[in-house]
Amino acid sequence: GAGVSQSPRYKVAKRGQDVALRCDPISGHVSLFWYQQALGQGPEFLTYFQNEAQLDKSGLPSDRFFAERPEGSVSTLKIQRTQQEDSAVYLCASSLGLGIYEQYFGPGTRLTVT
Amino acid sequence: AQSVTQPDIHITVSEGASLELRCNYSYGATPYLFWYVQSPGQGLQLLLKYFSGDTLVQGIKGFEAEFKRSQSSFNLRKPSVHWSDAAEYFCAVGPDSGGGADGLTFGKGTHLIIQP
Numbered sequence: 001g002a003g004v005s006q007s008p009r010y011k012v013a014k015r016g017q018d019v020a021l022r023c024d025p026i027s028g029h030v031s032l033f034w035y036q037q038a039l040g041q042g043p044e045f046l047t048y049f050q051n052e053a054q055l056d057k058s059g060l061p062s063d064r065f066f067a068e069r070p071e072g073s074v075s076t077l078k079i080q081r082t083q084q085e086d087s088a089v090y091l092c093a094s095s096l097g098l099g100i101y102e103q104y105f106g107p108g109t110r111l112t113v114t
Numbered sequence: 115a116q117s118v119t120q121p122d123i124h125i126t127v128s129e130g131a132s133l134e135l136r137c138n139y140s141y142g143a144t145p146y147l148f149w150y151v152q153s154p155g156q157g158l159q160l161l162l163k164y165f166s167g168d169t170l171v172q173g174i175k176g177f178e179a180e181f182k183r184s185q186s187s188f189n190l191r192k193p194s195v196h197w198s199d200a201a202e203y204f205c206a207v208g209p210d211s212g213g214g215a216d217g218l219t220f221g222k223g224t225h226l227i228i229q230p
Contacts, residue, residue: 004157033217033218035217040223041222042222043220045217045218045219056216059217091157102148103160103218104160105150105158106157107155107156107157
């Protein structure tokens with residue numbers, strides 16, 4: 001079966017531009033997570049969805065970051081007015097159910113802000 | 115707040131030698147612990163997990179890890195490494211059952227280099 005897919009794989013944005021990053025989770029997975037991974041660091045949690053409900057957005061670094069999952073499947077992470085410090089790999093993960101399940105990660109989108 | 119420490123940034127091991135990667139965690143309750151591996155340009159692949167029960171956990175690719183509550187550790191081991199094991203390894207804990215973030219908390223990673 002298909003794993004988690006993300007697009008685009010690479011994105012270069014000029015400072016101040018808006019970007020949208022897409023995540024297609026594994027079919028049937030209820031939970032969806034976004035992480036930010038800076039160069040040489042471990043992933044850091046951004047936000048969590050259970051179906052279409054965004055239950056936790058405590059990790060979003062600023063109000064320029066916005067995520068949605070309107071139909072409980074595909075999710076989009078949007079970053080407005082990008083800054084250089086937003087340069088990172090953005091990872092999406094999904095898991096089967098509620099509670100504690102292993103998370104399956106996509107390949108990530110590498111965002112470079114110039 | 116929960117945290118994960120991976121004390122070794124880089125480790126170099128000869129092919130065929132044994133491996134141990136260290137992980138220490140801080141967590142308020144019974145931890146849920148994971149080891150992931152990341153190859154260049156790839157996402158994270160789950161090697162193994164500990165939720166409860168037997169403290170010695172077997173994973174994929176010949177890896178195992180031992181949960182030691184008294185030491186707050188979850189070290190990853192492999193008896194004989196292969197060149198294809200060269201990658202970045204991340205230990206993770208969570209999610210936080212005490213009302214914190216719902217995602218996993220990762221360590222900074224250990225970069226494994228395999229010498230021929």
